[in-house]
Amino acid sequence: MSTLVVDNVKTIKTLNNIAESGLKVFKKGNFTIDNESENPDAIVVRSFNMHSLEFGDQLKAIARAGAGTNNIPVDKCTDKGIVVFNTPGANANAVKEMVLTTLISSSRNLFDGVAWTKTLVDEGDQIPKLVEAGKKQFVGKEIKGKTLGVIGLGAIGALVANDALDLDMDVIGFDPFISVDTAWNLSRNVQRAMTMEQLFAESDYITVHVPLTNDTKGMFNQKAFSIMKPGVHILNFSRGELVNETDMGVALEEGIVGKYITDFPNETVLKLKNTISIPHLGASTAESEENCAIMAARQLKEFLETGNIKNSVNFPNAELPYTGQRRVAAFHKNIPNMVGQITSAISSYNLNIADMVNRSRGGYAYTMIDIEDQVNGEIIPGLVEKINQIEGIVTARII
Known part of the structure; x- marks a missing residue:
């Protein structure tokens, strides 16, 4: 169990180059940025692999300036009461633009056509004739009137779906976990697929926007391909592991999949027929990096200063x-009578509880309690130790 302490200056460490606009967030408040610190209060990270790192006992939170958190040992952080934040939606527009760009360009065979044209260098005055004679091999198809299947209707998927409608496509979406906020932003003209199999069967193009989990790993496999329309284009800007690459290779050879567009090239993918491999550019824009950095910093700052949690991947x-007012913020196991024990410890000192909130997620929970009565602005001595002795407390602090 950790010891409850009253926070003073909070140290922020960065493990990648973080946009200066994000770091400026910490200039307002009691923060210092020290990238040499071995025991910071919080870490801001992009792609740095943290799985082999040891965490100091002061570490309270990690903010990933991006959506994916595969580079962070989330389970280890949860057991230690370290909040892991991500920034869903901060890079959504950048990824959406890349999806739509490759959707159209792959349908018109633009990449192949441009590559072929470059082979005509040094042909001089013959180039116009060669272009007219050769262009027929790159005849494509228009996306207007075609059906786009969108798997995952979060921040990115919803933007893609809405803009595809504006391009006169028919759009069908599948997301059993769609949030209320997303539902409000999603056009009512997006058709709802009751199953993923329905989406597979009806779509001319499929784009996927879901996290990598045990359930989604290899979701594009032989069984899925057997349901799809011949020649379907599949766009993957989420995670390479969502696709069984061996099965994809067979589907491409047999023409079941007409094009595979992926942001995650590797040795196997680069050898696949009719595949467009992009060097992980989906969210690589200056605007996206700044948006992610600012959002990550603001979430960290809010949590460190007030205890409030938004966009955590491991705690509610x-x-x-x-x-x-002084606030007790405690992470604890999600077991009966934890809140009762914490409030009893507070009330045993004749302190009034002004407000409180308790939220749970899986086997853990988080409780914040504002204390009304204070002595010279400080918690009465002894309360810290009493709360810390409660069985089931993971980590806690006084703000």
């Missing part, structure tokens, strides 16, 4: 208006 979101 929890928000309580911060009035400046």
Whole structure:
């Protein structure tokens, strides 16, 4: 169990080059950025692999300036009460633009055509004739009137779906876990697929926007391909492991899949027929990097200063208006009577509880309690130790 402490100056460490616009967020407040610190209060990271790192006992949070958190040992962080944040939606527009760009260009055989044209160098005055004679091999098809299947209707998927409608496509979406916020932003003209198999069967193009989990790994496989329309184009800007590459190779050879567009090239993928491999450019824009950095920094700052959690991947979101009163913020196991024991410890010192919130997620929970009565702005001595002795407390602090 950790010891409850009152926070002073908070140290922020970065493990990648983080946009200066994000780091500026920490200039307002009691923060210092020290990339040499071995025991920071929080870490901001992009792609740095953290799985082999040891974490100091002061580490309270890690913010990933991006959506994926595969480079972070999330389970280890959860056991230690370290909040892991990501930035869903911050890079959504950048990825959406790349999806639509490759959707159209692959359908028109643009990449192959441009590559072929470069082979005509040094042909001089014959180039116009060669272009007219050779262009027929790159005749493509228009996306207007075709059906786009969108798997995953989060921040990116919803933007793709809405803009595809504006391009006069028919759009069918599948997401059994769609959030209320996303549903409000999604056009009512997006048709709902009741199953993923229905989407596979009806789509001329399929784009996937889901995280990599045990359930989604290899979701594009022989069984899935057997349901799809011949010549379907598949766009993968989420994770390479969503696709069984051996099965994809067979599907491409047999013409079941007409084109595979992926942002995750590797040795196997680069050898596949009719595959467009992009060097992981989906979210690589200056605007996206700044948006992610700012969002990550703001979420960290809010958590360190008030205890409020938004966009955590391992603990529940929890928000309580911060009035400046002392606040107990405790991570604990999601077992009976934890809140009762914490409040009993507080009330045993004749302290009034002004407000509180408790949220759970899986085997863990998070409780914030504002204390009304204070002595010279400080918690009465002894309360720290009493709460810390409660069985099931993972880590806690006083703000």
